[in-house]
Amino acid sequence: xxxxxxxxxxxxxxxxxxxxxxxxxxxxxxxxxxxxxxxxxxxxxxxxxxxxxxxxxxxxxxxxxxxxxxxxxxxxxxxxxxxxxxxxxxxxxxxxxxxxxxxxxxxxxxxxxxxxxxxxxxxxxxxx
Numbered sequence: 001x002x003x004x005x006x007x008x009x010x011x012x013x014x015x016x017x018x019x020x021x022x023x024x025x026x027x028x029x030x031x032x033x034x035x036x037x038x039x040x041x042x043x044x045x046x047x048x049x050x051x052x053x054x055x056x057x058x059x060x061x062x063x064x065x066x067x068x069x070x071x072x073x074x075x076x077x078x079x080x081x082x083x084x085x086x087x088x089x090x091x092x093x094x095x096x097x098x099x100x101x102x103x104x105x106x107x108x109x110x111x112x113x114x115x116x117x118x119x120x121x122x123x124x125x126x127x128x
Contacts, residue, residue, distance in 0.1 A: 027070040029121030049079050059087050
């Protein structure tokens, strides 16, 4: 974990608050973050995802606080597009194999540095 330390070398809640206060863009993966990590398939081939309404409320609260919100996922489904539309997420990116590059491009487009971006996902963003 990347720790925020004081000059004395100790982590403090205040140091975390200061660092988090610089965040302007919140990006998230879908599977395992906004869903229960399950994959549901019907005999017909239909795929379902179970989204948590609390996560949706959290995204709406971030938007109300002025955050730019984004979905960045390797999958490409109508379900994700519908969820992004329902939540009013302005940046919905599907089929993304290189998430770090896309996140860099988003931050540049919004005039932000990577230090102003928070990303949450279950995969490791390596840039490869």
